[in-house]
Amino acid sequence: xxxxxxxxxxxxxxxxxxxxxxxxxxxxxxxxxxxxxxxxxxxxxxxxxxxxxxxxxxxxxxxxxxxxxxxxxxxxxxxxxxxxxxxxxxxxxxxxxxxxxxxxxxxxxxxxxxxxxxxxxxxxxxxxxxxxxxxxxxxxxxxxxxxxxxxxxxxxxxxxxxxxxxxxxxxxxxxxxxxxxxxxxxxxxxxxxxxxxxxxxxxxxxxxxxxxxxxxxxxxxxxxxxxxxxxxxxxxxxxxxxxxxxxxxxxxxxxxxxxxxxxxxxxxxxxxxxxxxxxxxxxxxxxxxxxxxxxxxxxxxxxxxxxxxxxxxxxxxxxxxxxxxxxxxxxxxxxxxxxxxxxxxxxxxxxxxxxxxxxxxxxxxxxxxxxxxxxxxxxxxxxxxxxxxxxxxxxxxxxxxxxxxxxxxxxxxxxxx
Amino acid sequence: xxxxxxxxxxxxxxxxxxxxxxxxxxxxxxxxxxxxxxxxxxxxxxxxxxxxxxxxxxxxxxxxxxxxxxxxxxxxxxxxxxxxxxxxxxxxxxxxxxxxxxxxxxxxxxxxxxxxxxxxxxxxxxxxxxxxxxxxxxxxxxxxxxxxxxxxxxxxxxxxxxxxxxxxxxxxxxxxxxxxxxxxxxxxxxxxxxxxxxxxxxxxxxxxxxxxxxxxxxxxxxxxxxxxxxxxxxxxxxxxxxxxxxxxxxxxxxxxxxxxxxxxxxxxxxxxxxxxxxxxxxxxxxxxxxxxxxxxxxxxxxxxxxxxxxxxxxxxxxxxxxxxxxxxxxxxxxxxxxxxxxxxxxxxxxxxxxxxxxxxxxxxxxxxxxxxxxxxxxxxxxxxxxxxxxxxxxxxxxxxxxxxxxxxxxxxxxxxx
Numbered sequence: 001x002x003x004x005x006x007x008x009x010x011x012x013x014x015x016x017x018x019x020x021x022x023x024x025x026x027x028x029x030x031x032x033x034x035x036x037x038x039x040x041x042x043x044x045x046x047x048x049x050x051x052x053x054x055x056x057x058x059x060x061x062x063x064x065x066x067x068x069x070x071x072x073x074x075x076x077x078x079x080x081x082x083x084x085x086x087x088x089x090x091x092x093x094x095x096x097x098x099x100x101x102x103x104x105x106x107x108x109x110x111x112x113x114x115x116x117x118x119x120x121x122x123x124x125x126x127x128x129x130x131x132x133x134x135x136x137x138x139x140x141x142x143x144x145x146x147x148x149x150x151x152x153x154x155x156x157x158x159x160x161x162x163x164x165x166x167x168x169x170x171x172x173x174x175x176x177x178x179x180x181x182x183x184x185x186x187x188x189x190x191x192x193x194x195x196x197x198x199x200x201x202x203x204x205x206x207x208x209x210x211x212x213x214x215x216x217x218x219x220x221x222x223x224x225x226x227x228x229x230x231x232x233x234x235x236x237x238x239x240x241x242x243x244x245x246x247x248x249x250x251x252x253x254x255x256x257x258x259x260x261x262x263x264x265x266x267x268x269x270x271x272x273x274x275x276x277x278x279x280x281x282x283x284x285x286x287x288x289x290x291x292x293x294x295x296x297x298x299x300x301x302x303x304x305x306x307x308x309x310x311x312x313x314x315x316x317x318x319x320x321x322x323x324x325x326x327x328x329x330x331x332x333x334x335x336x337x338x339x340x341x342x343x344x345x346x347x348x349x350x351x352x353x354x355x356x357x358x359x360x361x362x363x364x365x366x367x368x369x370x371x372x373x374x375x376x377x378x379x380x381x382x383x384x385x386x387x388x389x390x391x392x393x394x395x396x397x398x399x400x401x402x403x404x405x406x407x408x409x410x411x412x413x414x415x416x417x
Numbered sequence: 418x419x420x421x422x423x424x425x426x427x428x429x430x431x432x433x434x435x436x437x438x439x440x441x442x443x444x445x446x447x448x449x450x451x452x453x454x455x456x457x458x459x460x461x462x463x464x465x466x467x468x469x470x471x472x473x474x475x476x477x478x479x480x481x482x483x484x485x486x487x488x489x490x491x492x493x494x495x496x497x498x499x500x501x502x503x504x505x506x507x508x509x510x511x512x513x514x515x516x517x518x519x520x521x522x523x524x525x526x527x528x529x530x531x532x533x534x535x536x537x538x539x540x541x542x543x544x545x546x547x548x549x550x551x552x553x554x555x556x557x558x559x560x561x562x563x564x565x566x567x568x569x570x571x572x573x574x575x576x577x578x579x580x581x582x583x584x585x586x587x588x589x590x591x592x593x594x595x596x597x598x599x600x601x602x603x604x605x606x607x608x609x610x611x612x613x614x615x616x617x618x619x620x621x622x623x624x625x626x627x628x629x630x631x632x633x634x635x636x637x638x639x640x641x642x643x644x645x646x647x648x649x650x651x652x653x654x655x656x657x658x659x660x661x662x663x664x665x666x667x668x669x670x671x672x673x674x675x676x677x678x679x680x681x682x683x684x685x686x687x688x689x690x691x692x693x694x695x696x697x698x699x700x701x702x703x704x705x706x707x708x709x710x711x712x713x714x715x716x717x718x719x720x721x722x723x724x725x726x727x728x729x730x731x732x733x734x735x736x737x738x739x740x741x742x743x744x745x746x747x748x749x750x751x752x753x754x755x756x757x758x759x760x761x762x763x764x765x766x767x768x769x770x771x772x773x774x775x776x777x778x779x780x781x782x783x784x785x786x787x788x789x790x791x792x793x794x795x796x797x798x799x800x801x802x803x804x805x806x807x808x809x810x811x812x813x814x815x816x817x818x819x820x821x822x823x824x825x826x827x828x829x830x831x832x833x834x
Contacts (some may be wrong), residue, residue, distance in 0.1 A: 025442025026605075026606065027606070028597065029606050030606065058605070058606075061605070062595040163606075177449060177482065179478065180445065188445050188446070189443030189580075190444065192443075193577060195578055221724060241799060270586065
């Protein structure tokens with residue numbers, strides 16, 4: 001009875017029938033099961049899958065698995081704000097497309113996607129659209145004529161260990177892997193009843209206050225978006241300025257190591273995240289920032305939870321400039337010294353140095369070549385491949401290209417201003 | 418840090434290295450991932466899988482999926498106590514055996530399996546043994562030279578939503594499905610840290626008191642085992658009387674509908690389970706009782722949790738006889754009236770009647786045919802196929818066999834006493 005009541009409450013919040021909704025052990029599991037079920041259910045149609053290039057890793061991991069299993073995948077590109085276009089989805093749709101996936105909003109930069117429009121063109125093509133709504137379900141229902149929705153309770157302030165998988169009636173769905181009699185055969189294993197009840201209750205509670213709280217948080221994040229670039233030099237605020245989640249703001253700081261900044265902010269009492277090029281667990285650049293073509297170094301994501309106090313935001317804005325300056329000072333941020341000069345091309349040897357050092361060294365020497373002059377940065381850090389072009393774009397310098405070097409890669413930059 | 422500490426505590430309790438243990442969202446998921454990983458990792462050896470016929474449904478579902486995917490499965494039979502023999506595992510092992518599975522103890526009847534011995538013969542054959550230890554981990558480590566162990570926190574009194582998967586170093590293992598960087602790539606999705614911490618703490622807590630509590634509960638379940646057959650007529654206590662879990666006792670009552678008995682006991686304040694032939698969710702007979710060849714009707718499983726009071730057990734024994742009698746009276750338990758007599762064969766028409774009615778009607782008429790006389794029971798309830806032979810065995814009557822009838826199946830019984 002508790003499970004039935006939770007299912008009804010969650011279905012009401014999502015905007016679906018109770019028998020279309022099952023609880024899974026996580027949002028990741030909901031995504032994996034949802035994608036696998038539709039791909040298998042529509043296998044006769046074909047094995048083509050469409051995803052955006054900024055989806056959550058759970059979607060991209062499943063896409064990788066699908067490709068390894070012989071399927072084909074089209075990644076739809078995003079613009080510099082991290083947004084897809086409906087036209088790009090239309091172009092990606094094929095007669096053998098089994099499934100298209102699009103997040104409701106991006107988890108790193110907060111950009112909201114045109115889900116309702118994309119759902120419309122998918123519906124016209126007879127292709128189900130799976131919407132990973134992990135970031136937005138607490139704020140309200142997913143709009144449009146979607147086919148599958150997934151969510152994750154801890155993202156709306158509910159407990160860990162509960163995901164949602166909603167599959168509209170009429171969508172061909174064949175659950176994969178061993179199943180049991182639980183959750184309509186779509187999520188095997190003993191149900192986590194206490195957590196499920198808490199998940200449904202918390203979803204209803206946050207949605208009830210969503211409109212009011214969204215307006216309040218949007219004002220606070222707008223304050224951060226507007227003031228950070230004025231308070232801190234060489235900062236790029238990323239993500240769409242208008243179509244965005246209320247409580248997320250992300251920016252990248254030139255000449256800063258993201259992890260170092262996180263630690264400093266943590267000491268000041270602020271828990272922020274980084275989709276940085278140097279996250280400690282994987283050391284690979286954020287695929288989202290990469291797809292957007294924006295700077296990935298010194299990346300900070302500020303998430304304001306429900307009820308965040310204005311004073312905390314103000315204190316964050318007070319603390320940030322000094323913190324960034326301290327990190328830059330430790331790394332030896334640019335002052336304008338040249339390194340090794342050879343003929344017309346200035347060579348910067350950053351081999352063995354990790355981001356953001358190569359960019360810092362580039363910035364230090366750009367002023368020492370004449371306008372029109374070339375700089376050749378040698379680097380063996382993979383993140384330089386993203387960050388040097390992004391720095392050029394931010395600084396209005398020309399990124400010429402890269403070429404293999406004896407060691408690592410040489411990046412060519414022409415000073416244009 | 419919390420996750421690392423929980424992993425170390427759980428590993429100490431299980432008797433493995435911390436890096437051999439990952440947390441999963443449920444015991445079912447641990448079984449599915451563990452079996453799939455070993456089957457894929459050892460695919461070059463072959464695709465033969467061995468399971469016992471009384472494994473938990475999670476193991477059998479995975480075996481079904483493996484078979485549907487082109488693998489082969491051998492089910493090892495059990496004796497009337499629900500126990501496998503090591504010899505049967507030896508006989509089942511083949512050069513292409515990729516994996517063998519054996520529960521530490523049965524979840525319905527409590528019988529402990531000879532896991533250490535079976536692990537030994539599997540080790541000699543170079544075949545990993547996966548032990549589903551869901552029922553026993555709270556009582557202590559799994560003995561013997563096993564390769565994979567799975568467990569479930571809510572089974573030892575911990576929270577829902579946490580399973581354990583332990584894979585010994587050296588076991589070939591290829592995680593299946595999309596994975597991420599969490600839990601060594603063996604359990605994707607956001608970790609449920611609070612529940613994992615609680616799971617590890619509770620495992621350590623219950624194991625610390627396990628020896629003392631096991632002795633106490635074993636005395637209480639022994640009391641139930643000994644007294645129920647004296648208090649209630651026509652009862653069979655099932656499961657091994659000696660090699661068994663401390664806190665579980667299971668019995669079957671002739672002429673009783675298991676669900677009805679559960680409801681009556683619930684009204685008296687006792688929450689018991691039934692691996693009955695008539696569970697409301699599936700309406701299929703318990704595969705465990707079927708494999709054991711014992712009566713499945715009127716089945717009751719009494720589980721005594723940690724700390725169960727002696728008074729509660731005594732009250733249960735006071736309430737049970739009257740409750741069973743009341744259920745039997747409602748169903749019209751046998752008094753000895755004949756139904757339809759034809760020549761030498763007495764025909765009992767139980768078509769359209771659900772268990773335990775066919776057995777009740779058989780019991781009512783057995784006295785009305787002479788010794789040596791035959792009874793033909795017509796039934797279209799699948800459970801009759803198990804329960805009529807089981808009744809014959811309990812009553813010392815001869816079960817002759819079954820044959821198709823115009824409607825349903827005819828079961829032939831010869832009165833021998």
